[in-house]
Amino acid sequence: QSALTQPPSASGSPGQSVTISCTGTSSDVGGYNYVSWYQQHPGKAPKLMIYEVTKRPSGVPDRFSGSKSGNTASLTVSGLQAGDEADYYCSSYAGSTSYVFGTGTKVTVL
Amino acid sequence: EVQLVESGGGLVKPGGSLRLSCAASGFTFSDAWMSWVRQAPGKGLEWVGHIRSKAYGGTTDYAAPVKGRFTISRDDSENTLYLQMNSLKTEDTAVYYCSWEYNNWFDPWGQGTLVTVSS
Numbered sequence: 001q002s003a004l005t006q007p008p009s010a011s012g013s014p015g016q017s018v019t020i021s022c023t024g025t026s027s028d029v030g031g032y033n034y035v036s037w038y039q040q041h042p043g044k045a046p047k048l049m050i051y052e053v054t055k056r057p058s059g060v061p062d063r064f065s066g067s068k069s070g071n072t073a074s075l076t077v078s079g080l081q082a083g084d085e086a087d088y089y090c091s092s093y094a095g096s097t098s099y100v101f102g103t104g105t106k107v108t109v110l
Numbered sequence: 111e112v113q114l115v116e117s118g119g120g121l122v123k124p125g126g127s128l129r130l131s132c133a134a135s136g137f138t139f140s141d142a143w144m145s146w147v148r149q150a151p152g153k154g155l156e157w158v159g160h161i162r163s164k165a166y167g168g169t170t171d172y173a174a175p176v177k178g179r180f181t182i183s184r185d186d187s188e189n190t191l192y193l194q195m196n197s198l199k200t201e202d203t204a205v206y207y208c209s210w211e212y213n214n215w216f217d218p219w220g221q222g223t224l225v226t227v228s229s
Binding site: 001003032034036038045046047048051052057089091093096097098099100101102103104 | 145147154155156157160171173174207213214215216217218219220221222
């Protein structure tokens with residue numbers, strides 16, 4: 001199972017928006033509405049930000065939103081803040097009771 | 111508050127074995143499907159495998175790189191998840207996280223425990 005493809009980096013100024021893509025195949029991202037997104041600050045454990053493509057867990061700001069079109073999912077962070085600077089990973093159910101993660105994107109707030 | 115605390119990491123020689131533990135609290139552990147996810151130094155996340163709750167047979171599934179070498183088990187009486195790692199390779203060096211696998215997403219995660227495989 002190959003990792004989902006994410007851009008290595010993305011950046012934006014405070015207050016701006018940044019969108020991160022996550023490209024898979026019809027066997028994972030395109031085949032199921034089980035895409036989730038995780039934020040990871042250096043030295044910390046990942047934190048769930050989006051599940052089932054578009055849903056936000058309690059406590060996650062509505063500045064974070066998710067979408068999917070075909071085999072590509074996206075995470076948008078609006079109104080960028082300094083605390084949003086982190087690594088972001090997508091994940092998808094991949095059938096046969098397995099999961100695949102994305103390659104990760106480092107978001108920098110300029 | 112849901113909490114997961116891993117332990118058991120350390121330095122082990124190639125070909126050696128190690129058992130990791132994950133102590134769970136704040137939720138009904140016996141009803142939970144649980145996963146292990148690892149992260150090699152400076153690299154991305156990789157799903158290792160999971161164990162279903164006893165209600166779903168308590169069965170396990172593994173990622174290809176660890177199948178046949180790693181075994182996930184659980185002790186519901188102790189609210190503890192385990193990862194037995196045998197025939198360790200240098201490429202198994204990583205921080206290992208346990209997580210509650212809730213309806214095909216992972217939340218929350220433990221703080222992780224570092225496993226270093228080196229001679």
